[in-house]
Amino acid sequence: MTLPVARRFPFRTPSLVTAGILAAALWGYVHLELRLGDLVPGSGGVTVAAEFFSRAVSPALVSEADFVPSGTPPLLLNAANAALLTVGFAAAAMGLAIPMGFVLGFFASTAWWEEDPAGARSRTLRTLRRMAGPVVFGSTRVLLAVLRSVHELLWAVLFLVALGLSNAAAVLAIALPFSGVLGKLFADLIDEAPRSGAHALRAAGATNSQVYLFGLLPLALPDIIAYMFYRFECALRSSAILGFFGYPTLGLYIRQSFSSTNYGEVWTYLYALVLLVAVFDVWSFGVRRRILA
Amino acid sequence: MSLRIEPGEAVGLVGPSGAGKTTLLRLLNGSQRVTSGRVWVNGSALDSLSRTELRRVRAGIGFIHQDLCLIPNIRVAQNVVAGQLGQMSLARSIREMVYPSRRLVERVYALLERVGIGEKIFERTDRLSGGQMQRVAVARALFQEPTALLADEPVSSVDPARARDTVDLLVRISREDRLTLCVSLHSLELARAYLPRLIGIRDGRVAFDRASSEIHDDEFAALYDLNSGTPDA
Amino acid sequence: MSAAVSVDELWRERPRSGFIRGSLIVFTALIFGCWFLVDVDWADLVSARRLSNLERFLLEIRPFPLHELPWSWSVAWQWAREFMGQRGLEAVLATLAISLVAIVLATLGGALGSLLAARTIAAAEPYLPESRAPSRTALWTARSLVASTRAALVGLRCVPEYVWAFLFVALVGPHAWAAILALGLHNAGILGRLGAETVENADPAPLRALRALGARRSQIAATGVLPLVLPRFLLYFSYRWETCVREATVLGMLGIASLGYWVEDARTRGHYDTLMLLVVLGALIVLAGDLLSTVLRRVIRRA
Numbered sequence: 001m002t003l004p005v006a007r008r009f010p011f012r013t014p015s016l017v018t019a020g021i022l023a024a025a026l027w028g029y030v031h032l033e034l035r036l037g038d039l040v041p042g043s044g045g046v047t048v049a050a051e052f053f054s055r056a057v058s059p060a061l062v063s064e065a066d067f068v069p070s071g072t073p074p075l076l077l078n079a080a081n082a083a084l085l086t087v088g089f090a091a092a093a094m095g096l097a098i099p100m101g102f103v104l105g106f107f108a109s110t111a112w113w114e115e116d117p118a119g120a121r122s123r124t125l126r127t128l129r130r131m132a133g134p135v136v137f138g139s140t141r142v143l144l145a146v147l148r149s150v151h152e153l154l155w156a157v158l159f160l161v162a163l164g165l166s167n168a169a170a171v172l173a174i175a176l177p178f179s180g181v182l183g184k185l186f187a188d189l190i191d192e193a194p195r196s197g198a199h200a201l202r203a204a205g206a207t208n209s210q211v212y213l214f215g216l217l218p219l220a221l222p223d224i225i226a227y228m229f230y231r232f233e234c235a236l237r238s239s240a241i242l243g244f245f246g247y248p249t250l251g252l253y254i255r256q257s258f259s260s261t262n263y264g265e266v267w268t269y270l271y272a273l274v275l276l277v278a279v280f281d282v283w284s285f286g287v288r289r290r291i292l293a
Numbered sequence: 294m295s296l297r298i299e300p301g302e303a304v305g306l307v308g309p310s311g312a313g314k315t316t317l318l319r320l321l322n323g324s325q326r327v328t329s330g331r332v333w334v335n336g337s338a339l340d341s342l343s344r345t346e347l348r349r350v351r352a353g354i355g356f357i358h359q360d361l362c363l364i365p366n367i368r369v370a371q372n373v374v375a376g377q378l379g380q381m382s383l384a385r386s387i388r389e390m391v392y393p394s395r396r397l398v399e400r401v402y403a404l405l406e407r408v409g410i411g412e413k414i415f416e417r418t419d420r421l422s423g424g425q426m427q428r429v430a431v432a433r434a435l436f437q438e439p440t441a442l443l444a445d446e447p448v449s450s451v452d453p454a455r456a457r458d459t460v461d462l463l464v465r466i467s468r469e470d471r472l473t474l475c476v477s478l479h480s481l482e483l484a485r486a487y488l489p490r491l492i493g494i495r496d497g498r499v500a501f502d503r504a505s506s507e508i509h510d511d512e513f514a515a516l517y518d519l520n521s522g523t524p525d526a
Numbered sequence: 527m528s529a530a531v532s533v534d535e536l537w538r539e540r541p542r543s544g545f546i547r548g549s550l551i552v553f554t555a556l557i558f559g560c561w562f563l564v565d566v567d568w569a570d571l572v573s574a575r576r577l578s579n580l581e582r583f584l585l586e587i588r589p590f591p592l593h594e595l596p597w598s599w600s601v602a603w604q605w606a607r608e609f610m611g612q613r614g615l616e617a618v619l620a621t622l623a624i625s626l627v628a629i630v631l632a633t634l635g636g637a638l639g640s641l642l643a644a645r646t647i648a649a650a651e652p653y654l655p656e657s658r659a660p661s662r663t664a665l666w667t668a669r670s671l672v673a674s675t676r677a678a679l680v681g682l683r684c685v686p687e688y689v690w691a692f693l694f695v696a697l698v699g700p701h702a703w704a705a706i707l708a709l710g711l712h713n714a715g716i717l718g719r720l721g722a723e724t725v726e727n728a729d730p731a732p733l734r735a736l737r738a739l740g741a742r743r744s745q746i747a748a749t750g751v752l753p754l755v756l757p758r759f760l761l762y763f764s765y766r767w768e769t770c771v772r773e774a775t776v777l778g779m780l781g782i783a784s785l786g787y788w789v790e791d792a793r794t795r796g797h798y799d800t801l802m803l804l805v806v807l808g809a810l811i812v813l814a815g816d817l818l819s820t821v822l823r824r825v826i827r828r829a
Contacts, residue, residue: 013825014756021763025630028623032702039707041698049697087556088563095557149809149816153688153776153786157793158805162583167564168571200362203324204437205352205379210386214375218367225546229553237686244688254689258696270685277684287549368540402533414533415540 052263059271060264064257075265078253079272086249086276089167089242090235093174097235098228100179105186107140111198111216112208140183147180152238156245170247174238178231185227186220193219222291229284236280240273250276294330294499296492298475300440303467305488305505306477309517313497314477315359318443321475322354323347335440352379355434355472357444357463361426365419369410369429372418373401376436404432408462424455431462441473442466449479456480460487481513586798606803613788614803618811621784624702624777625770625815628709632770633763635710636717641747642675643718644725646733652746653730653737676722683715687773691780700781709773713766720762721755728754760826764819771815775808785811 041049063075073081106112113133150158152174159169190212198215206214243251250273257265294317298304306314319325320332323339332339334350342350355376363372374393378386389397398414405411408428413421418429427447434442444463448456460476464487467474478484484491485505493500493508493516500516501508570576589605592598606614642648650660650668660668690708698704733750741749778786785808792801 013828014760017760017822017826018756021626021630025626028626031619031623032627034627034702034706038701039698039703045697045699052693052697084563088560091556091560092564092566095560098557145813146809149812150805151772151776151808151812153779154789154805154808157779157789157801161793161798161801162580163571163576164579166571166576167566168568171564171566196358196360196362197364199324200356200358200433201375201378203322203351203356203358204376204433205348205350206375206386207348207378207383209383210378210381213387214371214378214390215364218364222366225550229549232553241686241688244692251689255692258692270689273686273689274681274684278680281680281684283549287546290543290545398533398537402536411532412536415536417541420541 055263059267064262082250086239089239092171096175097178101182104183108187109190144180144183152177189220226288229287233280303474305484305491308494312494355439355442357447359446361430373432376433444476587802589799617785621774625774628706629767629770631710632713635714639718640721643722653733679715679718687712691777695780705777705782724755724758764822768819
């Protein structure tokens with residue numbers, strides 16, 4: 001029997017790539033000396049795991065701690081508050097990262113320095129202008145690579161040891177790598193946008209900044225907005241994790257409740273986190289679908 | 294190549310593709326630099342101008358591009374307002390592009406009415422038909438309040454009936470507003486019907502430059518190098 | 527006058543998307559409103575206490591052999607090489623190995639999830655013309671399967687890798703498996719969603735033909751769907767591997783033997799010179815991962 005899709009199958013490159021990936025993973029498996037047996041926790045671990053997972057269906061509604069200091073807010077209120085602060089840190093970081101991303105993305109794109117074909121009067125000035133563009137472009141690209149290649153948690157650790165625990169540092173720790181990611185993406189999107197509208201505006205006497213703002217930016221904007229929403233969702237996760245370093249977001253309470261073996265509370269906070277991220281996930285997906293349609 | 298276009302004149306550029314019609318039009322508004330020689334616009338030589346002065350010259354010349362070069366995902370009104378960016382400061386252009394003032398919107402509307410698509414003013418540009426988009430491009434050029442209108446193959450992408458409408462519109466408006474008009478056209482028939490003066494271009498040279506009524510068919514044939522058959526229309 | 531009236535009318539009737547508008551307003555409100563939620567004191571960040579702390583930090587990130595000595599590249603280089611030989615290289619290799627095993631497991635899980643979550647192949651009667659209606663129970667089984675898979679995928683991806691890893695470290699101990707499972711589960715959730723979309727968008731014509739030839743569901747999946755979606759799956763794979771490498775570097779901070787382990791180690795010992803070196807190393811791993819996956823994408827796109 002010949003299958004109607006049989007001729008599609010050879011697909012040599014994807015198959016080779018797949019084989020290469022599997023080989024690499026096999027190397028990893030051997031290198032890490034992994035054994036499936038290690039997946040099974042020791043007898044103590046089994047008890048903890050059973051105890052922990054059995055609480056998944058019954059998250060705590062009130063605090064499970066033996067001793068609750070007076071003045072502590074009730075558990076659910078605390079979870080809501082932590083969720084709110086998680087959003088707060090994420091939004092603050094995005095509030096910094098978006099403008100920084102726009103500025104860096106501007107300099108990291110080729111669109112702003114690609115020379116106006118009939119430009120300045122003097123030859124020297126034209127040469128200078130031609131040289132300044134690539135230099136600024138290149139150094140901004142390097143800066144973006146440095147910003148985004150250092151993980152937000154490493155930024156957080158650096159700030160922690162250099163400056164100590166500070167909300168401002170936490171916001172910066174997320175904002176710096178995110179501005180790197182956003183800047184690179186903005187630059188790439190602007191550069192991929194068709195240039196014909198920009199040419200028309202230039203021919204109508206618009207300045208370079210006007211050409212950038214009204215000839216190129218509008219074309220990239222739908223993608224930029226969709227991506228901003230997606231990054232917000234990522235910022236939310238990062239902000240929750242910063243709790244593990246002592247900031248008052250959901251991560252802090254997950255760690256605290258776990259280490260005091262109040263597993264029901266852990267699930268309460270976990271569900272709060274899942275709910276929060278899921279809401280943003282659905283929201284950003286909706287925006288993406290509508291805006292790119 | 295040497296030629297002179299008087300203020301208020303309506304001129305057609307004809308010739309085979311690759312003859313240099315587009316280049317000539319781009320030279321005329323300073324979008325391209327001459328390698329030798331000089332281009333004078335309204336009494337100033339373009340290559341001696343500073344960037345600011347050059348922008349001012351460009352702002353005074355409306356240019357309609359072959360592929361229209363509209364921004365697809367903004368409203369028609371914004372595309373038209375974009376024509377006047379050359380006369381606005383950065384701050385004002387941001388205000389007018391994001392939330393155009395009443396006065397400007399009314400002017401845009403009047404202009405769009407004049408080109409026949411007033412009701413589309415707040416439509417997204419890429420939702421319009423090809424002919425309507427062409428009118429938006431014309432409106433954008435006119436919104437510059439130019440002294441001259443350059444059009445590069447403005448009808449190459451629409452059907453003959455619509456092409457006739459557009460050329461008719463261009464000629465009518467430039468006559469009413471006393472604009473200098475310079476249109477490059479692929480269709481000889483249209484060029485002869487609407488434009489009093491035709492310039493034939495071939496291999497970057499002027500082949501002829503006369504009133505269209507005085508040009509013989511065999512001159513056109515020579516221009517397109519067609520020894521037999523009719524010139525493509 | 528009549529023109530003015532109709533401009534107003536046209537403005538009122540202009541086409542617009544309420545959802546996008548509303549979303550942008552809420553988004554902006556969040557970004558500006560959050561400063562009332564989070565107590566951020568910028569002035570404190572540059573207070574004398576913080577700055578003296580910073581000064582001490584800047585002194586201590588000088589490589590240890592150069593402490594209170596003039597800078598020398600050769601000594602610094604020697605020091606860095608020594609560290610790389612002792613721990614650095616092993617940390618880098620472990621990080622890469624973790625990311626590779628994790629992403630492959632995630633892709634397998636994601637592929638399975640995407641088949642179960644795609645309304646086309648997980649339908650009661652996949653790729654059949656409408657004429658033969660499936661039984662009511664089969665219909666509901668298929669629908670609830672899709673819905674529950676999707677819910678599970680949402681749950682998996684909404685818990686960050688780091689939180690998963692924290693839980694697994696507590697349960698199976700600081701073993702590489704904890705990091706692998708954490709990365710694997712989170713990414714399986716993401717790849718499952720993306721994969722389900724890809725499977726649903728796959729060209730149905732050849733699959734219908736397979737079905738008409740009497741192929742079973744598993745046969746359609748293996749011989750029809752898989753080759754159709756493989757290139758796209760590989761693209762998603764490379765994007766997610768990039769983030770896997772990135773995350774694998776920090777998961778070590780929970781005690782797993784990746785780069786992060788030594789970061790945490792250097793931090794608790796106060797060896798800020800090593801800490802700085804490790805941060806640079808982490809950045810280099812991430813850049814290398816970026817580069818490799820970009821090359822991979824180019825290879826796939828060209829195919």
